[in-house]
Amino acid sequence: MKKIAVLGAGSWGTALSMVLADNGFTVSLWSHRQEQADKILNEHTNQKYLPGVVLSDLVQGTGSLREALSQASAVLLVVPAKAMRDVLRQIRSIIEQPMLFIHGVKGIEPGSFKRMSEVIEEEVPASLRTAIVVLSGPSHAEEVALRHPTTVAVASSDFNAAQQAQDFFFNHYFRVYTNEDTVGVEIGGALKNIIALGAGLLDGLGYGDNAKAALITRGLAEISRLGTKMGAHPLTFIGLTGMGDLIVTCTSVHSRNWRAGNLLGKGEKLDSVLQQMGMVVEGVRTAEAAYALAKKMNIEMPITTAIYQVLFDGKHPKDAVDELMNRDKKDEIAPLSHSLAEKIAREQ
Numbered sequence: 187m188k189k190i191a192v193l194g195a196g197s198w199g200t201a202l203s204m205v206l207a208d209n210g211f212t213v214s215l216w217s218h219r220q221e222q223a224d225k226i227l228n229e230h231t232n233q234k235y236l237p238g239v240v241l242s243d244l245v246q247g248t249g250s251l252r253e254a255l256s257q258a259s260a261v262l263l264v265v266p267a268k269a270m271r272d273v274l275r276q277i278r279s280i281i282e283q284p285m286l287f288i289h290g291v292k293g294i295e296p297g298s299f300k301r302m303s304e305v306i307e308e309e310v311p312a313s314l315r316t317a318i319v320v321l322s323g324p325s326h327a328e329e330v331a332l333r334h335p336t337t338v339a340v341a342s343s344d345f346n347a348a349q350q351a352q353d354f355f356f357n358h359y360f361r362v363y364t365n366e367d368t369v370g371v372e373i374g375g376a377l378k379n380i381i382a383l384g385a386g387l388l389d390g391l392g393y394g395d396n397a398k399a400a401l402i403t404r405g406l407a408e409i410s411r412l413g414t415k416m417g418a419h420p421l422t423f424i425g426l427t428g429m430g431d432l433i434v435t436c437t438s439v440h441s442r443n444w445r446a447g448n449l450l451g452k453g454e455k456l457d458s459v460l461q462q463m464g465m466v467v468e469g470v471r472t473a474e475a476a477y478a479l480a481k482k483m484n485i486e487m488p489i490t491t492a493i494y495q496v497l498f499d500g501k502h503p504k505d506a507v508d509e510l511m512n513r514d515k516k517d518e519i520a521p522l523s524h525s526l527a528e529k530i531a532r533e534q
């Protein structure tokens with residue numbers, strides 16, 4: 187039976203381990219906390235991150251990276267973005283043979299502002315990896331663990347590798363599409379978390395559905411602007427990893443980003459909100475990264491800027507909304523069609 191190493195035993199690593207186990211894989215699920223690894227191994231539960239869910243016997247907890255990776259044909263990385271580089275540095279001297287690297291992380295590395303596949307490329311020598319694949323899409327762990335119908339995309343510059351990952355995860359409740367646009371899939375997955383914080387803020391302020399629809403749609407416009415400039419295909423952003431993930435994250439109480447935004451909108455302070463969450467809220471650090479990237483690349487991202495100012499500059503959320511509503515008059519589509527035209531011109 188084939189084995190896959192899953193590194194990161196939070197909600198998403200645990201839920202994806204169940205999908206793999208349902209598909210007949212043995213899964214070595216690594217936690218950096220030995221106590222949690224033991225509980226997964228012996229009690230078949232991950233009480234903090236997926237309460238009430240009974241894990242398959244095929245999912246074996248371990249606190250040892252060496253044990254997790256031994257004989258594995260692929261590694262799935264599902265740690266918070268800020269921990270990715272550190273985990274890669276720990277595993278690169280342990281890997282026995284080249285393996286497929288898949289990641290399910292929706293964030294940008296703080297400080298370097300790099301995408302996760304770039305961090306993998308930098309830290310893992312090409313001789314130790316067959317290819318890099320990103321798995322992303324509208325997929326709350328809580329619903330995947332209940333085997334509710336879910337769709338995601340797997341993207342890679344190596345199409346065979348994307349198909350291999352598709353085969354690993356595809357089943358009757360988990361429908362996996364391939365996609366060739368790694369940049370677009372990574373940028374969409376990471377930046378939607380900023381907009382989800384914004385959706386929570388709006389709900390916390392007591393605004394209604396009109397405001398949220400505006401936020402999602404105009405949020406997608408600015409994500410597409412930045413992503414396209416970074417080399418993504420514009421159409422990726424209307425797919426599962428763009429619009430799809432925005433819908434699920436901005437409208438679901440499962441979303442940690444939405445919940446964090448909601449508390450902020452009700453007047454709580456960022457530190458206290460993050461403490462209460464107890465789980466990763468990727469949108470906070472990603473807001474910092476996207477704000478910096480937008481400045482560096484001279485891309486207009488008014489919503490991201492407003493959310494950055496609420497998070498880090500103490501701006502009141504209501505003032506941020508007022509300012510967004512009173513910006514200069516604009517055309518809706520023209521700036522988007524310019525970036526599409528630029529992309530087409532680059533490809534010719």
Ligand SMILES: NC(=O)C1=CN([C@@H]2O[C@H](COP(=O)(O)OP(=O)(O)OC[C@H]3O[C@@H](n4cnc5c(N)ncnc54)[C@H](OP(=O)(O)O)[C@@H]3O)[C@@H](O)[C@H]2O)C=CC1
Nearest residue numbers: 195196197198199218264265269291292325326327465466
């Ligand atoms: N949850 C979801 O529904 C989905 C999440 N994602 C993405 O998956 C990624 C992981 O999120 P998720 O599983 O939800 O997060 P969680 O907060 O649920 O879990 C994070 C896990 O990573 C561990 N961790 C934290 N720091 C380190 C470190 N330095 N080294 C090793 N492990 C560490 C945590 O351990 P500890 O208990 O010690 O903090 C915890 O086990 C994120 O990028 C998220 O955006 C993508 C799709 C769906």
Ligand SMILES: O=C(CO)COP(=O)(O)O
Nearest residue numbers: 323324325326441442443
């Ligand atoms: O990415 C997710 C769903 O697709 C999970 O979002 P949160 O991290 O906000 O919970």
